[in-house]
Each structure stands twice: as C-alpha cells, then as structure tokens.
Amino acid sequence: MIYTIIQQMFNAxxxxxxxxxxxxxxxxxxxxxRMINFAHGDIFMCGAFIGFxxxxxxxxxxxLMLPMAMCLTALLGVIIERIAYRRLRTxxxxxxxxxxxxxxxxxxxxxxxxxxxxxxxxxxxxPGSIVQWFFKYNITVTWDRIWIIIISLVLMAVLWxxxxxxxxGTAMRAVADNKDIVPLMGININQVIAVTFAVGSALxxxxxxxxxxxxxxxxxxxxxxxxxxxxxxxxxxxxxIEGAVLGAFLLSGVEIFTVAYLSSNLKxxxxxxxxxxxxxxRPNGIMGKxxxxxx
Amino acid sequence: xxxxxxxxxxxxxxxxxxxxxxNLEVHEGxxxxxxxxxGAGKSTTLRxxxxxxxxxxxxxxxxxxxxxxxxxxxxxxxxxxxVPEGRGIFPGLTVLQNLQLAGWTxxxxxxxxxxxxxxxxxxxxxAERIAQSAGTLSGGEQQMLAVARALMTNCRLMLLDEPxxxxxxxxxxxxFRVLREINKxxxxxxxxxxxxxxxxxxxxxxYVLENGRIVLCGSASELMQDHRIIDAYLGAAKK
Ligand SMILES: Nc1ncnc2c1ncn2[C@@H]1O[C@H](COP(=O)(O)OP(=O)(O)OP(=O)(O)O)[C@@H](O)[C@H]1O
Ligand SMILES: [Mg+2]
Numbered sequence: 001m002i003y004t005i006i007q008q009m010f011n012a013x014x015x016x017x018x019x020x021x022x023x024x025x026x027x028x029x030x031x032x033x034r035m036i037n038f039a040h041g042d043i044f045m046c047g048a049f050i051g052f053x054x055x056x057x058x059x060x061x062x063x064l065m066l067p068m069a070m071c072l073t074a075l076l077g078v079i080i081e082r083i084a085y086r087r088l089r090t091x092x093x094x095x096x097x098x099x100x101x102x103x104x105x106x107x108x109x110x111x112x113x114x115x116x117x118x119x120x121x122x123x124x125x126x127p128g129s130i131v132q133w134f135f136k137y138n139i140t141v142t143w144d145r146i147w148i149i150i151i152s153l154v155l156m157a158v159l160w161x162x163x164x165x166x167x168x169g170t171a172m173r174a175v176a177d178n179k180d181i182v183p184l185m186g187i188n189i190n191q192v193i194a195v196t197f198a199v200g201s202a203l204x205x206x207x208x209x210x211x212x213x214x215x216x217x218x219x220x221x222x223x224x225x226x227x228x229x230x231x232x233x234x235x236x237x238x239x240x241i242e243g244a245v246l247g248a249f250l251l252s253g254v255e256i257f258t259v260a261y262l263s264s265n266l267k268x269x270x271x272x273x274x275x276x277x278x279x280x281x282r283p284n285g286i287m288g289k290x291x292x293x294x295x
Numbered sequence: 296x297x298x299x300x301x302x303x304x305x306x307x308x309x310x311x312x313x314x315x316x317x318n319l320e321v322h323e324g325x326x327x328x329x330x331x332x333x334g335a336g337k338s339t340t341l342r343x344x345x346x347x348x349x350x351x352x353x354x355x356x357x358x359x360x361x362x363x364x365x366x367x368x369x370x371x372x373x374x375x376x377x378v379p380e381g382r383g384i385f386p387g388l389t390v391l392q393n394l395q396l397a398g399w400t401x402x403x404x405x406x407x408x409x410x411x412x413x414x415x416x417x418x419x420x421x422a423e424r425i426a427q428s429a430g431t432l433s434g435g436e437q438q439m440l441a442v443a444r445a446l447m448t449n450c451r452l453m454l455l456d457e458p459x460x461x462x463x464x465x466x467x468x469x470x471f472r473v474l475r476e477i478n479k480x481x482x483x484x485x486x487x488x489x490x491x492x493x494x495x496x497x498x499x500x501x502y503v504l505e506n507g508r509i510v511l512c513g514s515a516s517e518l519m520q521d522h523r524i525i526d527a528y529l530g531a532a533k534k
Contacts, residue, residue, distance in 0.1 A: 167399070170392050174385045181383040184345065186371030186400035186448055 007139045008260045009253075014145050014214070016252030017152035021207030022229030023236070023244040024159060025077075025200030031176040031239040032196050033089070035096050039080060039103035040204060041226015047073040047205025048122070048217045049111055055123050062125035066151075066209055070202040077201025078194050086190070104222070111219040122212035148210045155206055156245055159199065163241055172196055176239065231275050237288020246286055250274075297356075298323045298452060298483055299344070304353035306339050306507075313339045314507045316353060321452065326474070326484040328494040328515065330528060331504035337487040338380050340504070341454045344485075345377040346370050357452070372400045376450035380457055380487075382441040386430025390421055393429050393440055397447035406449060413480070414443045417473060435466040442473065452483045459490045471497050491528035495519050 022044050029037045051069040054060045060068065084103050088096045126144035134141045163169035171192045175182050182189050211217070211225065228251065236247025251271055258270045278286070299321040306314040314336045321327050331337050342348045344355060346367045355362040357373065365373065385393050394414065401407045415422040418439045424432065429440055438458055445453050455474070459467040467490065475497050478484050488494035495501055495515045503511035503524065511523065518524050 167395060170388065170396055171399070174388060174392075174396055177385040177387040178383060181379065181385065182396075183347070183367035184371065184377050184379065184383065185396045185444070186368050187396065188366075188368045 003137045003139050004260075006137075007141075008256050010139070010141050010145065012253045012256040013149055013249070014210075015256060016249035017149055018207045018211045018225070019229045019232045019252050020156060020245045020248035021152060021203045021210070022225060023233040023248045024156070024241065025204045026230050026233040027236070027238050027241060027244040028172070028196050028200045030233070032172060032179070032193060033085075033096075035085075035093065036100070036230070036238075037085075037200075038097060038100040038226075039107060040200070041222035041229070042104040042107040043073060043077055043080070043201050043222070044204040044208045044211075044226060044229075045217070045219060045222030046076055046107055046111060046208075047201070048208030048212045048221065049115060049120075049219075050076075050205065051209040051212065052115075052120055052122050052217060055125065062209075065125070066206065069209060070205045073205035073208075074198035074202040077197040077204075081194060081197040086193075104226075108219050108222070115219070117219065119216040119218040121216050122209065124213070126213065144213055148213055152206070152210060155203060159203065160241065162199070168192070168195055228271070231271065235275055235278050235285055237282075237285025239289075240285070240287040243285055243287030250286075297321075298358065299485070300354070300356040301340070301344075302354040302356070304340075304343060304355065305351040306336075306343055306348060307351045308348075312351070312507060314343070317504070317507070317509045319502055319509065319512075321483060321485055323483055324478075324481070325499045326478050326486060326497055328491070328498035328501040329485065329487045329504060330489070330491045330494060330501060330524075332489070332527075334506075335504040336507040337504055338456055339507075341377060341379075341456050341485070341487055344370075344375065344454060347377075371448055371450075374449070374451035375454065376445035376448045376452070377454045378441045378445050378456060378458060380460070382437050384429045384432075384437050384440050384444075387428060389426050389428055390432070390440060391425045393444055394421075394447050397444035399448075401447070401449050410447050410449060414446050417446070417476065418443050434461055435463075435469070438462060438466075438470060439473070442470070442477070446477065446482075450482060452485065453477065454485050454487075456487045457489060458486070459488065459493065467493060489528075491524065495524075 022040065025040050026037065029035060047069055050072050051065055054065045054069055080103055084099050085096060088099055126147050128142050128144050131141045131143060131146060163172060171182065171187050175189060175192050229248065232247035232251045233244045235250060236243025254274055255267050255271055258267050297320055301317060301319040303316040303318065304314055305312065305316050329337050329340060339348065343350055344362065346362065346365055350363060357375065362370065398407050398410060401410060420436060421439055421443055424436065429437065432440060442458065458470050462470065471493050474484060474486065486494055486498065495518055498515040500514050501512065501518045502509050511518065511521065
C-alpha cells in the first residue's frame with residue numbers, strides 16, 4: 001500500500017514539475033504586466049517541437065538540445081512580446097488578452113502547417129532503465145524520470161536565485177511593485193520585460209521537452225496543459241513564484257491521486273473544484289497578495 | 296553656467312494645455328524653487344524634463360544637449376534624477392534593494408561604493424534599516440529613501456517634487472537641511488514646493504507657476520519680499 005502511494009507520488013512529482021515549469025511563465029508575466037499571457041501554453045508546445053526538431057533533424061543529444069531549445073523558445077517569447085504585446089501595453093487589458101489568444105491560435109496553426117497534425121514522439125535520450133533500489137519494493141521508477149525531476153528542480157532553484165539574488169531579478173520585482181517608477185532609476189523597462197518573457201518561455205520549453213519524454217506531443221498539447229498550469233499559478237497566487245511551484249505540485253498531486261484511487265473521469269472535475277473552493281477561501285491564491293488592480 | 300534650459304515649453308494632456316510656453320533656467324550649483332498652487336503645472340514641468348510625458352512644443356536643453364531626444368531611462372544616465380511626487384519607492388523591496396536599483400546606471404564599482412558611503416553618511420537611519428522592506432518605513436524615512444535613491448544615480452541635477460508633502464514640521468526642516476547639504480556637495484537642485492516659505496529659504500532663485508504660466512521669477516530674497524508671493528503663499532506662514 002505504502003509503495004503504491006510512493007509510486008503515485010513519483011508520477012505526481014514528475015507531472016507537477018512540468019506544470020510548475022509552465023506555471024512560472026504565467027506568473028512572471030502576470031507579475032510584471034498584470035496580463036495573462038494566454039499564448040503561453042502554445043509557447044510550451046513550440047518548445048517541445050523545437051526540441052523535437054533539434055533532436056530528430058539535427059540529432060542533438062539532450063544535453064545540447066535542451067539548452068538550445070530553451071534559448072530558441074526564449075527568443076520566440078521575446079519576439080511575440082515585441083511584435084504583438086508591446087504596443088498594447090497601455091491599451092485596455094481586454095485587447096491584450098484577445099491578442100494573446102490570437103497569438104496562441106497562430107502558433108498552433110503554424111506548427112500544424114510545419115509538422116502536420118499527427119502526434120510525434122521525442123526520441124528517448126535519457127537512460128530508460130529501471131532504478132533497482134526502488135524496484136526491490138515493487139516501485140517502477142526509471143532513471144529518465146529521476147533525471148527529469150532533478151533537472152526541473154535545478155531550473156526552479158536557478159530561477160529563484162535569479163529573481164531574488166540578481167539585480168535584474170530585483171528590477172523584475174520592482175516592475176511588479178511600482179512599474180511607473182522603474183524608468184526613473186535609469187532602467188529600461190522594455191529590457192526587463194523582454195528578459196521576463198525570455199525566462200518564462202525558456203522554462204516552458206524545458207517543460208515541453210520533459211513532457212515529451214513521457215508523452216507524445218502534438219500542436220494542440222498546449223491548450224490542456226496550458227490551462228492546467230494556469231490553474232496551478234492561480235491556486236498558488238498568480239504573481240508569486242513560490243506559489244506557482246506550490247500550486248503545480250498540489251494540482252498534480254490531486255490529479256494523480258484522483259486517477260489512481262477514484263476515477264480518471266473525475267480528474268478535471270476535482271481539480272477545477274479544488275480551484276473554485278480554494279479561491280473562495282483565499283481569493284488571491286495560497287501565496288498571493290491582494291492587489292488593487294485586476295484584469 | 297547654464298545647466299538646464301527650458302525654452303517656450305508647452306505641454307498638453309489631450310486637448311487640455313498644462314504648460315503655456317514657459318521659460319526656465321537652472322545654473323550649475325543652484326537651488327531653484329518652482330512654486331505654485333495645486334494644478335499649476337509644477338509636476339508636469341518635472342515630468343517633461345524626465346521625458347515621462349511628450350512635449351507639445353519648445354525645447355529642453357541640458358548641458359547643451361537636446362533632452363527631447365532622450366527617453367526616461369537614458370535621461371538618468373545623463374545625470375538627472377527625479378524624486379517623484381508621493382516618493383515612488385518600491386514598497387515590496389528592501390531599503391537596500393531600492394538603493395541597488397537606483398545604482399543601475401552606475402557601472403564603476405568604486406563610484407557605487409562612494410555613493411553608498413555618502414548616502415549612509417547623510418541618512419544614518421537608512422543604514423540601520425537596510426534590510427527592512429521599504430513599505431514599512433515611516434513617511435519621513437520613505438522620503439529620505441527617495442532622496443537617497445536619487446543620490447545613488449550619481450546625479451548632477453536633482454528634481455524634487457514636493458518632498459515636504461505629508462511630513463511633520465520637524466521632518467520638513469530635516470529634509471530641507473539635507474537638501475541644502477546635498478547642494479553644498481555639488482548637486483544642482485530643482486525643487487517643486489507648495490511650502491513657499493521653506494523652499495525660498497534654501498533656494499537661490501525661484502519661479503512661480505500659475506495655470507501653466509510663469510508669472511514671477513527672481514532671486515529668493517526678492518521673491519520673499521514680493522507682495523504677490525506674500526499674499527498668495529507666505530501670508531499664512533508669516534502670521
Ligand atoms: N495625466 C494627466 N491627464 C490629464 N490631465 C493631467 C494629467 N496630469 C496632470 N493633468 C492636469 O495638468 C494640470 C497640471 O497638473 P500638475 O500635476 O502638473 O500640477 P501640480 O502643479 O503638480 O499640482 P499639485 O501641487 O497638486 O501636485 C492640472 O490641471 C491637471 O489636472
Ligand atoms: Mg504635483
């Protein structure tokens with residue numbers, strides 16, 4: 001019994017790591033622009049496909065493919081912000097939201113045109129062998145999953161250090177805190193926003209590639225996972241980095257255990273129910289601070 | 296020497312004109328007070344210099360450069376620091392982080408260190424509260440932080456928008472003492488105030504704005520004698 005729980009916990013942590021890597025992008029962009037980037041789920045999908053192309057067409061090994069895909073997806077995020085969002089920064093929030101939805105649909109269709117609608121499989125690049133130590137207890141954990149979890153946690157730790165221990169990270173928090181004053185410090189706010197989109201998109205790409213290690217990928221994968229990660233960010237308190245990670249693991253835990261012990265049909269019902277109940281109790285999420293301006 | 300020169304500067308917010316072709320000069324080493332009632336256009340003038348708002352017509356020259364070609368963040372690198380109305384600190388960041396951000400444009404470590412030294416020397420209270428989040432500082436301390444941040448940018452010209460606002464008379468005195476000290480150390484100051492009495496006491500010269508027009512200018516001592524100033528701004532204070 002305890003071993004099956006541990007088994008499920010592994011699954012939950014792996015899924016939670018993917019949710020967290022996506023949720024961080026939502027929460028960071030929201031933090032500085034007070035905008036839900038509804039194209040973010042599709043940026044995650046693009047990251048997975050960029051990784052797929054780098055691995056299959058160029059044959060890059062994972063340790064090269066992952067950072068390259070992260071960089072290219074970061075560039076994609078920056079370009080999207082530059083072309084589609086920047087001019088609308090002072091416009092009504094609704095215009096920005098509609099634009100983001102449009103960008104997302106564009107990305108889905110563009111990828112579909114390039115690679116076709118069929119699902120794809122990322123090549124297995126990490127050792128898929130079973131961890132013997134766990135197997136003794138009838139827990140099936142493969143080394144690739146262990147690696148995915150470790151790299152994800154390292155990425156989150158690096159992000160935390162970046163946001164809390166560097167001057168650029170401080171500038172990002174300053175934009176979230178009191179945006180109008182930032183230029184008076186001699187800081188180019190466009191640069192800070194670009195870095196935020198770059199970092200958020202790079203993390204989403206990592207999430208996409210890790211997701212692709214266990215599941216097949218397709219141009220519409222970003223919709224479902226994007227929503228889940230968005231919910232995770234809201235549960236945790238959108239705008240909060242720690243909250244996004246917490247919300248992601250909470251949501252994945254609820255999902256995995258619902259599927260394991262209740263029914264997979266209840267998965268979405270229970271996670272959305274959780275969202276609603278949590279927001280009734282804590283309208284700003286677990287770690288969120290009340291803010292005056294809302295979308 | 297002429298450090299800052301506004302020539303025939305006009306500003307409009309949409310259809311409403313806020314400044315009507317004003318002229319204003321700031322010389323190196325001066326403290327200039329810009330006085331005026333609510334809505335006269337004082338903050339607008341400072342915002343125009345910092346390039347936070349577009350200019351309708353006219354010129355802004357600084358050290359012989361056309362400031363209209365600059366953006367808010369590049370103006371700072373030119374040596375102009377703006378302490379905005381209502382202080383504009385980052386409440387969620389610590390005192391130190393507020394100062395660190397203000398040092399963004401200072402690229403030399405040595406210079407940065409000197410800036411910290413002079414800031415902590417002028418504001419020992421901030422040095423004690425370095426790790427405190429800025430939003431929990433008292434009003435006076437927040438104003439000190441706002442001025443300290445301006446110093447961190449290594450500015451040659453400091454624009455201050457009503458630094459006395461909301462402070463007790465004792466704290467107002469303290470702020471003005473510090474401004475005088477900053478000026479003595481070589482920073483030119485353009486000070487927007489409604490507290491004409493205090494502002495003219497430390498200023499070399501002053502300008503008076505009324506409905507977006509400069510209606511009076513002169514040396515501080517002249518202005519303090521001017522019956523229009525006494526009636527409009529000093530009356531209550533002199534009594
Ligand atoms: N963002 C804005 N949009 C429209 N009008 C504005 C804006 N900001 C200022 N104004 C108008 O411009 C005029 C000058 O405003 P400004 O803020 O410069 O006054 P002020 O002299 O600083 O007043 P106070 O002492 O109250 O701060 C006012 O009539 C004001 O209503
Ligand atoms: Mg004002």
